[in-house]
Amino acid sequence: MxxxxxxxxxxxxxxxxxxxxxxxxxxxxxxxxxxxxxxxxGNKSEAETALASAQPELFRGVSKGVLHKNTASRKFSRLAKGVAALA
Structure with missing residues (x-):
């Protein structure tokens, strides 16, 4: 105590x-x-807008110290790759 x-x-x-x-x-x-x-x-337009709103939130977490820089970059990269794979 x-x-x-x-x-x-x-x-x-x-x-x-x-x-x-x-x-x-x-x-x-x-x-x-x-x-x-x-x-x-499989909704590409919705995924793109959601990704655009998720990116600043991810990197805000980095600046506030709740996420490591590389973790946020990795998560964003994988999400962007998934969105790009949508036809």
Whole structure:
């Protein structure tokens, strides 16, 4: 258990940040799922618009520190490859 006031404050702050970061990751996952579902449905125009909205969300996660840069790039690359494969 935290004894000093600063340690208690850090616990409160860490709890708040964990909730915010968790929400951010969930939001990113939702955007990715939208692209994947459009690809699975074979709807190219919907997939392209979903990909265009997912890209800034992915890289916002990088700038906020919830995703590694390479992870976001890999996810975006694979999604873009899936969209491009749609005829």
């Amino acid at each position: 935290a004894n000093t006031p600063q340690a208690k404050k850090r616990i409160r702050r860490n709890d708040r940040r964990a909730e915010i970061n968790g929400n951010r990751v969930n939001r990113i996952r939702t955007f990715i799922k939208k692209v994947e579902s459009a690809i699975a449905a």
